[in-house]
Amino acid sequence: MSPEENQRLTAEDRREQILAAASVVFGERGYAGGTTDAIAKQAGVSQAYVVRMFGGKENLFREAAQRASARVREAFRVTIASFTGEETLHEKRLALSMSYVGLMADRGLLMTLLHLFSLGHDPALGPLARSCFLEVYRVTRDEAQMDAQDATDFFARGMLTTVLLAMRMTDIPDDPSAQELMACTFGDRTTDLISLMQGQQPIDSTLR
Template identity: 55%
Template sequence: MSTMETRQRLPAAERRESILAAASVVFGERGYAGATTDQIATAAGISQAYVVRTFGSKEALFVEVARRAVDRIEAAFWAAIADDDGRPVRQRLGQAYIDLVADRGILLSLLHIFSLGSDPAIGPAGRDGFMAIYRLVRDEAGLSPEEATDFLAHGMLINTVLALQLHGSDDPDAVELVTQVCGGDLVHFRALAGD
């Protein structure tokens, strides 16, 4: 059986998820403007026509990538809240966010999504997702508004470090910054980021 036959027999939900996973990586690496549905199709191992047929447009696909990213973050945070291992909830949430670095593209896609806040379709999805995460860490994890704000700011710094590829730098100041950002475990952070 050929690879193409195997892919065609995947359930629609699995094919859709494979497109979203590939799109997350491609959008994360190239941004919205630089990514094409053809590049996403190639990364997913399917035809460009199937990507368009499934999502309708690059913009609609990008919005779905945003929703998927937020869903993944929320799921990771819910698991961290539930897993009371004796560490403070903020530390568990922070580790959960850092572990998401391994899902290549999620955090970088979010960075691109947030930069398109003025777009009439993408902006609302980004705002809704960001506010859902804020409410989760404030209301469900029990962080104060100040703690929740500081936590989100730290998360955005992680995204910036990844986008600038500072995690792979040998510059002593960059190493110092990234070490602080990742809670001191630079080796683990670099491994998650694929270095």
């Protein structure tokens, strides 16, 4: 029995541990730069264990991307479940946006999704990118009861949010233009968001 298998974690717990590590590595290095070796080191397990569990890098990236997309859907559904039916469209958008921003403070999830979307040309991963995006769109449109135009407008603002977080616009809070842009995008959550993003640590230099 390997050291990984001998530790007191269920197979599902170990799987989640590796997928979380994959999000960190793929998030910073992208699909091309991420390796099963770096992911294994980040997870604290052997590379052989990672390969045995996931079967290779492509499948591991696929599952990490699906996990990230599922986390967004779950966050939206939790928020939607709290709706009373009396909310205005603006209030629905604001509540969903806040749940998204809170989730995307996990930079690994944020960047894994962006890397997935950039692979739209890839024969294997392109269909997954489109499927993941449309699944979240349908949750927003149907379960939050928005029409197509309202859902599209929500996603347009959401993509601006995603890009600002990805480029770490929060790193220059003293720049007047950056401050203005973030205030218009994030509103009262700007200060909290800056604190969240500044607490993020880059991947360990030994894994680069």
